[in-house]
Every structure is written in C-alpha cells, then in structure tokens.
Amino acid sequence: MPFCHYILAKKLTINQDKYIIINVMKIGNLEIGGYAALAPMAGVADRAMREICRSFGAAYTVGELTSSKGVSLGDRKSGSYLACFDDERPFCSQLFGSEPEIMADAARHAAKFNPDFIDINMGCPAPKVAGNGGGSALLRNPVLAGEIARAVVNAVTLPVTVKIRTGWDSDSVNAVEIAKRVENAGAAAITVHGRTRKQMYAPGIDYKTIAEVKRAVSIPVIANGDVCDGESAKYMYDVTGADFVMVGRAAMGNPFVFEQINAYMKDGTVLPPPSMEMRLQTMLKQIELMLKYKEPHNALMESRKHTAWYLKGMRGAAGLRRMCGEISSLDDIKVICEKALEGNRDL
Numbered sequence: 001m002p003f004c005h006y007i008l009a010k011k012l013t014i015n016q017d018k019y020i021i022i023n024v025m026k027i028g029n030l031e032i033g034g035y036a037a038l039a040p041m042a043g044v045a046d047r048a049m050r051e052i053c054r055s056f057g058a059a060y061t062v063g064e065l066t067s068s069k070g071v072s073l074g075d076r077k078s079g080s081y082l083a084c085f086d087d088e089r090p091f092c093s094q095l096f097g098s099e100p101e102i103m104a105d106a107a108r109h110a111a112k113f114n115p116d117f118i119d120i121n122m123g124c125p126a127p128k129v130a131g132n133g134g135g136s137a138l139l140r141n142p143v144l145a146g147e148i149a150r151a152v153v154n155a156v157t158l159p160v161t162v163k164i165r166t167g168w169d170s171d172s173v174n175a176v177e178i179a180k181r182v183e184n185a186g187a188a189a190i191t192v193h194g195r196t197r198k199q200m201y202a203p204g205i206d207y208k209t210i211a212e213v214k215r216a217v218s219i220p221v222i223a224n225g226d227v228c229d230g231e232s233a234k235y236m237y238d239v240t241g242a243d244f245v246m247v248g249r250a251a252m253g254n255p256f257v258f259e260q261i262n263a264y265m266k267d268g269t270v271l272p273p274p275s276m277e278m279r280l281q282t283m284l285k286q287i288e289l290m291l292k293y294k295e296p297h298n299a300l301m302e303s304r305k306h307t308a309w310y311l312k313g314m315r316g317a318a319g320l321r322r323m324c325g326e327i328s329s330l331d332d333i334k335v336i337c338e339k340a341l342e343g344n345r346d347l
C-alpha cells in the first residue's frame with residue numbers, strides 16, 4: 001500500500017490521557033486541566049488545527065477573532081466563526097469591538113453557540129481592529145476597557161476572559177491597570193502577551209510585567225509569548241508565576257508541542273521529536289479536516305502554508321516548500337509526502 005494511503009487509513013492516536021495532568025486552572029466554574037492552551041490565530045488556528053492541537057494535549061482552544069459589529073449586523077462570516085464543536089472543547093469564542101453595548105449583544109449571540117467561555121480581544125494590533133478602537137487600541141483607554149468587560153460579563157452567564165498585551169508602547173506599559181479594571185468588572189481570567197502593541201512580534205518577552213499582573217490580581221493569569229517547548233513553558237511558569245501558558249506560533253505545523261510541554265511539565269521528560277511518519281500523518285489528517293470543514297478551493301489554498309510549516313527543517317525543505325506553494329489538490333499533497341519521505345526516511 002502506498003505510504004500516503006497507509007497513513008491516511010490509520011487513526012491518529014489521541015494523547016489526552018497519556019500524561020497525568022496535575023495543573024488545573026479555574027475559569028469561573030470551568031475547570032481546565034493541562035499546561036498550555038492554543039492561542040487564537042486569525043487565519044491559522046481554524047477548526048482543523050484546533051482539533052489536531054487538542055488531540056495532542058492542548059488544554060483548550062480559542063476560536064477565530066470575531067467582529068462584534070459584524071455579528072450585530074448579521075454578517076454571515078462573523079457569525080460562522082462562533083460555531084463550536086466537541087472535538088475542540090474546552091472552547092472559547094473571541095470577540096473584538098469598541099462599543100460596550102454592541103460587544104454585549106455580540107456576546108449574547110455568541111453564547112447561543114454554547115462555547116465554554118468568551119474572550120475579549122484587547123491586544124490585536126491589526127489596523128482594521130485597532131484602527132476602529134478595538135483590540136490593542138483599548139490599552140490606551142483603560143476606562144473603556146473596563147466598561148466593555150463589564151458589559152460583556154453582565155450580558156452572559158458564561159465566564160468572560162480578556163486577552164491583552166503589556167501596553168501600547170514602552171512608554172505606556174499599563175497591563176497591571178487594565179488587568180485590575182477587567183478583574184473589577186468581573187472577568188474570570190486574563191491572558192497577557194508579553195509584548196507591547198508597538199513591538200508587534202519583535203524578539204523579547206516582558207516577563208516582569210506578566211509577573212506583576214499575576215501579583216496584582218486574584219483571577220488566573222495565562223502567560224503568552226515565545227513559548228515553544230517544554231523548557232520555555234517551564235521558564236514562563238517559573239518567572240511569571242502564571243497559572244497557565246498559551247502557545248501560538250510554535251504550534252504552526254507542530255501540534256506536538258503540546259505533548260512535549262505536558263510531558264516536560266509533569267516530570268521533566270523531554271520527548272523525542274515526532275517521527276517522520278507521525279509528522280506526515282498528522283499533516284495529512286489536518287488537511288483532510290480542512291477539506292471536510294471548508295470550501296475545497298479555500299482549504300487547498302490555505303493548506304499551502306500549513307504543509308510548509310509541517311515540512312520545516314526537513315532535508316530538501318526548500319524544494320518541498322516550493323511544491324507546497326503550488327498545491328491545488330490532495331494528490332499534490334500526497335506527492336509532497338512521498339518526496340519528503342524519500343529524502344528523510346531515516347528521521
């Protein structure tokens with residue numbers, strides 16, 4: 001049987017119960033066991049990726065960033081982001097906006113889809129979000145940030161969390177003030193990405209400010225930024241005192257990062273890198289799920305970046321990446337797998 005048919009026929013093992021989870025975070029009445037959550041990543045962390053990451057031990061997942069205005073205007077695309085499914089639970093819907101009443105309405109609408117909790121984005125730097133007063137722009141308006149949190153908390157019975165950056169820029173690092181205000185407004189947890197809005201994704205995480213937020217509030221704090229394996233997760237826990245960590249970019253083409261973190265946090269085990277077969281099997285599974293959940297053309301276009309991420313670091317990666325950039329059918333992906341295997345059989 002050709003390799004690709006063989007790996008597609010095999011069922012992915014679900015690793016959830018492989019490690020005894022000893023860390024539990026309470027978000028309102030919701031108990032979340034584990035060590036690391038999958039970060040929201042618009043255009044990347046779709047339903048397929050969320051399910052795959054959960055199957056490798058991500059403790060919870062966050063949905064696509066949804067415009068509160070879009071929801072209130074009945075925009076179909078915005079509404080479709082709010083659907084949630086059992087394989088990605090615990091699941092959180094994420095909303096952005098700058099008007100408390102519209103955010104409250106959107107939260108009521110989101111709650112109808114039965115997510116486990118709702119997150120308010122106060123960190124997104126994108127012009128179409130921050131340019132309209134939402135996302136990271138709220139860091140410049142702590143009073144409004146608190147009002148939005150209160151409006152959403154009062155609108156739904158679900159727990160409400162907030163995700164922030166450390167501040168707008170290095171002259172206005174105000175994560176502690178924002179955290180206190182949203183806690184006061186009834187938020188059940190806060191995620192802090194250890195960079196300012198101005199830093200975007202520039203190297204360097206401000207662990208000190210995350211630690212200050214942790215000391216300043218009594219709700220759980222989820223620390224985020226540059227966690228990429230067991231050791232960096234433990235470092236993040238140790239230096240910030242946070243209750244949980246959240247992983248974004250390191251999970252791209254690498255859902256294995258969650259089982260690596262779980263193993264390391266539990267007893268210091270450093271898992272070996274996933275086998276070639278596991279990498280390709282998981283990649284194909286994710287693309288299959290994308291094809292199942294999305295319009296096929298969109299799924300294939302989007303599969304180009306996901307496959308390139310999965311193949312990173314393999315021998316012949318440059319040639320493989322070129323092939324990924326031209327994917328237009330599932331067969332193309334199978335050819336890429338065969339080619340990758342040919343050059344990396346020993347891995």
Ligand SMILES: Cc1cc2nc3c(=O)[nH]c(=O)nc-3n(C[C@H](O)[C@H](O)[C@H](O)COP(=O)(O)O)c2cc1C
Nearest residue numbers: 039040041042065121163193225226227247248249
């Ligand atoms: C492509 C991409 C899309 C993102 N989209 C969102 C988003 O929709 N909502 C959000 O709160 N953060 C978003 N983020 C920020 C991440 O959630 C996370 O805070 C950031 O990547 C830092 O974590 P990391 O160093 O583990 O990647 C995005 C990041 C990336 C790279």
